[in-house]
Amino acid sequence: xxxxxxxxxxxxxxxxxxxxxxxxxxxxxxxxxxxxxxxxxxxxxxxxxxxxxxxxxxxxxxxxxxxxxxxxxxxxxxxxxxxxxxxxxxxxxxxxxxxxxxxxxxxxxxxxxxxxxxxxxxxxxxxxxxxxxxxxxxxxxxxxxxxxxxxxxxxxxxxxxxxxxxxxxxxxxxxxxxxxxxxxxxxxxxxxxxxxxxxxxxxxxxxxxxxxxxxxxxxxxxxxxxxxxxxxxxxxxxxxxxxxxxxxxxxxxxxxxxxxxxxxxxxxxxxxxxxxxxxxxxxxxxxxxxxxxxxxxxxxxxxxxxxxxxxxxxxxxxxxxxxxxxxxxxxxxxxxxxxxxxxxxxxxxxxxxxxxxxxxxxxxxxxxxxxxxxxxxxxxxxxxxxxxxxxxxxxxxxxxxxxxxxxxxxxxxxxxxxxxxxxxxxxxxxxxxxxxxxxxxxxxxxxxxxxxxxxxxxxxxxxxxxxxxxxxxxxxxxxxxxxxxxxxxxxxxxxxxxxxxxxxxxxxxxxxxxxxxxxxxxxxxxxxxxxxxxxxxxxxxxxxxxxxxxxxxxxxxxxxxxxxxxxxxxxxxxxxxxxxxxxxxxxxxxxxxxxxxx
Amino acid sequence: xxxxxxxxxxxxxxxxxxxxxxxxxxxxxxxxxxxxxxxxxxxxxxxxxxxxxxxxxxxxxxxxxxxxxxxxxxxxxxxxxxxxxxxxxxxxxxxxxxxxxxxxxxxxxxxxxxxxxxxxxxxxxxxxxxxxxxxxxxxxxxxxxxxxxxxxxxxxxxxxxxxxxxxxxxxxxxxxxxxxxxxxxxxxxxxxxxxxxxxxxxxxxxxxxxxxxxxxxxxxxxxxxxxxxxxxxxxxxxxxxxxxxxxxxxxxxxxxxxxxxxxxxxxxxx
Numbered sequence: 001x002x003x004x005x006x007x008x009x010x011x012x013x014x015x016x017x018x019x020x021x022x023x024x025x026x027x028x029x030x031x032x033x034x035x036x037x038x039x040x041x042x043x044x045x046x047x048x049x050x051x052x053x054x055x056x057x058x059x060x061x062x063x064x065x066x067x068x069x070x071x072x073x074x075x076x077x078x079x080x081x082x083x084x085x086x087x088x089x090x091x092x093x094x095x096x097x098x099x100x101x102x103x104x105x106x107x108x109x110x111x112x113x114x115x116x117x118x119x120x121x122x123x124x125x126x127x128x129x130x131x132x133x134x135x136x137x138x139x140x141x142x143x144x145x146x147x148x149x150x151x152x153x154x155x156x157x158x159x160x161x162x163x164x165x166x167x168x169x170x171x172x173x174x175x176x177x178x179x180x181x182x183x184x185x186x187x188x189x190x191x192x193x194x195x196x197x198x199x200x201x202x203x204x205x206x207x208x209x210x211x212x213x214x215x216x217x218x219x220x221x222x223x224x225x226x227x228x229x230x231x232x233x234x235x236x237x238x239x240x241x242x243x244x245x246x247x248x249x250x251x252x253x254x255x256x257x258x259x260x261x262x263x264x265x266x267x268x269x270x271x272x273x274x275x276x277x278x279x280x281x282x283x284x285x286x287x288x289x290x291x292x293x294x295x296x297x298x299x300x301x302x303x304x305x306x307x308x309x310x311x312x313x314x315x316x317x318x319x320x321x322x323x324x325x326x327x328x329x330x331x332x333x334x335x336x337x338x339x340x341x342x343x344x345x346x347x348x349x350x351x352x353x354x355x356x357x358x359x360x361x362x363x364x365x366x367x368x369x370x371x372x373x374x375x376x377x378x379x380x381x382x383x384x385x386x387x388x389x390x391x392x393x394x395x396x397x398x399x400x401x402x403x404x405x406x407x408x409x410x411x412x413x414x415x416x417x418x419x420x421x422x423x424x425x426x427x428x429x430x431x432x433x434x435x436x437x438x439x440x441x442x443x444x445x446x447x448x449x450x451x452x453x454x455x456x457x458x459x460x461x462x463x464x465x466x467x468x469x470x471x472x473x474x475x476x477x478x479x480x481x482x483x484x485x486x487x488x489x490x491x492x493x494x495x496x497x498x499x500x501x502x503x504x505x506x507x508x509x510x511x512x513x514x515x516x517x518x519x520x521x522x523x524x525x526x527x528x529x530x531x532x533x534x535x536x537x538x539x540x541x542x543x544x545x546x547x548x549x550x551x552x553x554x555x556x557x558x559x560x561x562x563x564x565x566x567x568x569x570x571x572x573x574x575x576x577x578x579x580x581x582x583x584x585x586x587x588x589x590x591x592x593x594x595x596x597x598x
Numbered sequence: 599x600x601x602x603x604x605x606x607x608x609x610x611x612x613x614x615x616x617x618x619x620x621x622x623x624x625x626x627x628x629x630x631x632x633x634x635x636x637x638x639x640x641x642x643x644x645x646x647x648x649x650x651x652x653x654x655x656x657x658x659x660x661x662x663x664x665x666x667x668x669x670x671x672x673x674x675x676x677x678x679x680x681x682x683x684x685x686x687x688x689x690x691x692x693x694x695x696x697x698x699x700x701x702x703x704x705x706x707x708x709x710x711x712x713x714x715x716x717x718x719x720x721x722x723x724x725x726x727x728x729x730x731x732x733x734x735x736x737x738x739x740x741x742x743x744x745x746x747x748x749x750x751x752x753x754x755x756x757x758x759x760x761x762x763x764x765x766x767x768x769x770x771x772x773x774x775x776x777x778x779x780x781x782x783x784x785x786x787x788x789x790x791x792x793x794x795x796x797x798x799x800x801x802x803x804x805x806x807x808x809x810x811x812x813x814x815x816x817x818x819x820x821x822x823x824x825x826x827x828x829x830x831x832x833x834x835x836x837x838x839x840x841x842x843x844x845x846x847x848x849x850x851x852x853x854x855x856x857x858x859x860x861x862x863x864x865x866x867x868x
Contacts, residue, residue, distance in 0.1 A: 310658035311690035313724075341692050343724070366724065368690065371658045406656060431717040434655055434686050438648040439679035442707065448748040449797050458752060461759030468766035 030056035032114050032121035036099070036128060042268040043104050043133040043186060043236050049097040049126070051112065057093055058114040064097065069107055069128070072098035100186065100238075101130040133236045133270035144211030147174045148241060152233050152271035159224045159278050162294035163387045164196075164325050164357050167232055169271065171216040171239075172208065178262045179242035186237055186268075192230030192278060196221035199354035221355040223325050224278045233273040240266050287383035287394045289332040294385045295324015299395035303367075303377040307403045312430045313366045314402070320382060321360035326351070331363050332382060339374045340367045372406040483530065490527040494520060494590055501586065505579035513579050514568035517586055521561060524590055538562035550596050557589045644675055652683065660690035678708035682717070689721050694832030695809035697721045699863045702807070706866070709743050725832035728849040730805065736867070739796045747796055751789040758782040796867075803867035804837040806847045806857065815855025819844035826855030837864060 030053065037048040049064070049071070064071050074095040081090050101107070109126040136146045148171070155166040173180055188195060201217035224230060242262040281294070300319040308314065320329055326349050334342055345365035352359045367377070377400040385392050448454045478485055497520045504513040519533075526533035529544050541547050541558050564582060568574075651666030667684035685700030701718035708714060722729070732740065742750070761779040765772040808829045816823035819841045827849070829835065835847035838854060845862055848854040 311660060343692070346726075368692075406658060431686055431689055431720050432713050434652060434683040435679040436652065437679060438645055439677040441644065441675050441677050441680075443674060444676050447744045447797075447800065448752075449744065449793065450801075454748070454752070458755060461756045461763070465759045465763040465766070468763035472766040472769070 030054065030116040030119055030121065032116055032123060034112055034123035034126060036126050039127060040129040040131065042131045043101055045238060045268045046266060047099040047128060049099050049109065051095040053093040053116055054090065056117040058116050061114045064109055064112060066107055066109055068102050068105060070100040070102060104130045104132045133268045135270050135272040142209035144209045147177060147243060148172060148267060148269060150235065150269045150271045152235060152274055154232065154274050154276055157276050159276055160294060160387045161224050161227050161278050161280055162292060164221060164223050166355065167220045167222055169218040169235060172213040175212040176244055177241050180239060182240040184238055185235060188235050190232050192224060192226045193222040193232055194225055196223060197356045219355060221357050227278045227280045230276045230278050231273055233271050235271045237269045238266060239269060240264060281385050285392055287392055289381055290383040290392060291330055291332055293324065293329045294387060295322055296386050296388060297322035297324060297384050299382045299397060301380045301397035303400040306400060309405050310372050311368050313368050314377065316365050316367055316377065318363040318380065319360050323358045326359055326361045329361050339370055341370055342367045369402065369404045372404050374402060374404045376401050486527050490523050493523055498587060501583045505576055505583050508576045510568060510574050510579065514565045518565040524593055528593060528596055546596065554589060554592045557585060561586060561589060644670055648680065655687055660687050663687040664691050678704045678711060678714065682714055685717060694721055694725055695807050698832050699807045699865060702865050706743060709740050726830040727833055728851050729833045730836050730850050736799060739799060744796055744800050747793050751793040754782055754785040754789050758786045799867040805865045806835045806837050806845055806862040807865060808833045808861060809863050810861045813857060813861045815847060815857050817855060819856045823856065827853045
């Protein structure tokens with residue numbers, strides 16, 4: 001139990017001290033220092049710039065910027081220790097920047113300013129001296145003291161401008177080097193050369209002086225681009241080697257090779273400077289179509305199809321193969337070929353070696369004969385300068401005979417004749433010929449969907465449907481309402497009866513007139529009073545509730561019309577004008593009667 | 599006043615006499631004959647010009663032939679065959695962009711003409727650089743022209759509503775018409791949807807065809823703007839925007855830039 005209490009007490013004490021230490025560390029003033037691990041290095045070596053922050057962390061730190069020095073990505077390390085005596089916690093942050101020099105000289109890393117806990121802290125400027133990396137002297141190499149070195153050699157000392165040559169760099173590692181890595185060129189100066197592709201050869205073992213070295217050969221392809229003295233080097237590089245540790249040299253050598261973990265070292269490497277003389281191409285015997293190709297080449301050219309119509313495309317393929325700067329080889333000027341339209345050629349280079357010095361370049365161009373007088377694709381010539389024999393050479397391919405027919409509208413090639421064979425799926429050699437007939441002419445116009453008339457026309461079927469729907473509803477209503485049906489039938493009967501009345505009045509047919517009048521009165525009153533027409537007599541005018549509430553003049557007029565009908569059976573024949581006035585009176589009464597609410 | 603009235607009445611009477619039914623018919627026949635005759639004369643002129651252009655082509659004078667076809671087109675007349683021959687002449691003259699434009703216009707008029715498609719594909723194969731091509735869906739849409747699809751959709755629409763109207767007018771046959779009505783209603787919805795998509799494609803997805811030998815698209819709509827990317831004769835590019843005399847285009851790789859209107863020809867979608 002007492003052990004547990006003691007542990008708890010210790011933990012609480014530790015936490016208390018830590019808390020007070022953190023508080024006190026915050027209270028303490030922060031510091032910012034900068035240091036270089038070395039103040040002098042050789043070109044190719046890497047120095048380390050350490051920025052140390054104590055008592056706080058930077059919130060803003062602009063990266064160093066010194067022309068000629070390259071600062072890599074920093075690594076961070078953070079440490080914290082508690083001083084149990086003072087109870088303080090010391091927190092320290094270190095940022096380590098690898099510094100790679102780009103050239104030799106004296107460099108000053110300026111004062112760096114950082115914002116730490118709101119304080120602007122600065123470091124003093126630092127000096128770094130970068131020495132020229134020289135190739136080790138021959139005596140040092142022969143003595144076997146050099147753990148690693150580089151050698152540079154050129155394949156030719158005299159070159160023509162435009163010629164391709166090779167340079168070989170050998171990286172030599174002494175036999176006790178356990179590991180080799182992080183090889184990086186820091187500079188590859190070349191004055192008058194362009195450095196092209198690089199290839200690594202097979203490692204070899206070689207005795208140099210009194211030691212065995214592993215030789216790593218690296219070959220570069222170069223192109224001389226100017227005349228005069230050209231220089232190459234010094235190439236500088238850095239590499240990391242693992243060599244046996246100097247502190248662990250005792251014991252049996254057999255066991256030492258297994259158990260010695262070795263020491264990792266970064267070393268600078270440098271070569272000497274080589275020169276070559278570049279001479280211009282001879283000015284004599286320059287072929288007319290020479291366009292700067294330097295090397296040793298062969299030529300192949302083909303053209304097809306050879307049986308064609310004016311304007312048909314002919315594919316011309318030119319292959320230039322051999323050794324030289326194939327990338328810069330171009331076709332000779334062909335503007336003199338006026339009988340052909342020549343489209344811009346496409347080219348493809350295929351290298352057969354790793355350095356890009358040998359291979360073939362294929363040009364493909366489409367040409368079209370412009371008239372039927374063309375009988376051949378003219379012979380094709382290509383000239384180059386061969387630096388091996390120092391002479392110009394011209395290669396010529398024979399002319400390709402062409403059978404060019406005048407373009408005609410009538411003949412149809414097989415591809416077009418068979419419409420079912422889906423010509424778009426085939427690969428035609430030329431466009432299909434023109435058509436003889438102009439076909440159906442049309443005026444370019446707005447699409448139908450954008451024309452208001454077309455859009456308005458779409459309302460017609462909708463309106464037709466709506467009309468049919470309304471008609472259907474009305475028909476259904478009529479079928480379900482006998483009173484309405486009778487009202488319409490009576491209205492129709494009255495309308496036709498009025499015409500008959502006028503006709504009978506004009507013909508002075510009194511008996512028929514009044515018989516019809518009586519019947520029409522019965523029909524209209526029967527419809528209004530919703531009772532059979534045959535049951536209608538003059539009495540209903542006073543007896544039926546509907547008519548009792550009707551206007552008095554209308555009722556009197558109805559009485560009068562009934563009485564006239566009765567009198568007509570006994571009274572003498574009346575004249576046309578009197579019948580017409582009765583018809584007019586009937587029309588008026590009928591209109592008033594139709595207004596009466598049934 | 600009376601004299602005036604009489605004279606006007608006489609005039610009316612005379613007019614009436616002149617416009618008797620027989621005369622009216624004669625008048626309209628004359629008008630129709632005049633229209634047909636002038637139409638024939640016009641058609642004969644166009645056919646003559648077309649034949650002349652064909653002769654130029656046969657003689658290998660492709661530029662002259664292209665000019666002659668272009669002249670006919672400038673008169674406001676077009677036909678798939680005329681545009682087809684014009685495209686051929688422009689291609690033979692080395693103008694890939696103008697040839698593609700002509701073939702694509704011909705394709706809009708005759709979307710299922712395999713010869714037009716063959717020549718269009720042939721010319722497209724000669725074009726260098728990135729270019730925008732129709733998707734499979736757009737190609738399917740292009741099998742019918744916009745007008746053909748509009749007519750098809752209109753026919754199904756009309757038939758659907760006329761069948762609905764017939765059901766109202768002849769309720770006894772409503773049961774028999776029901777299944778047919780449903781089929782046409784479904785067809786109407788389908789063809790209407792496709793028509794909508796094609797119309798949107800036609801009006802909003804425009805293509806700019808480069809008609810100059812080699813041009814540079816610029817990063818802004820002005821001459822001094824930085825170069826964005828190079829375009830070649832015949833390249834088909836999507837139109838993104840327009841501003842004054844400039845068209846913003848994008849190629850198939852998504853690069854966009856501005857070209858002057860004079861460097862391109864704008865075509866509608868399928």
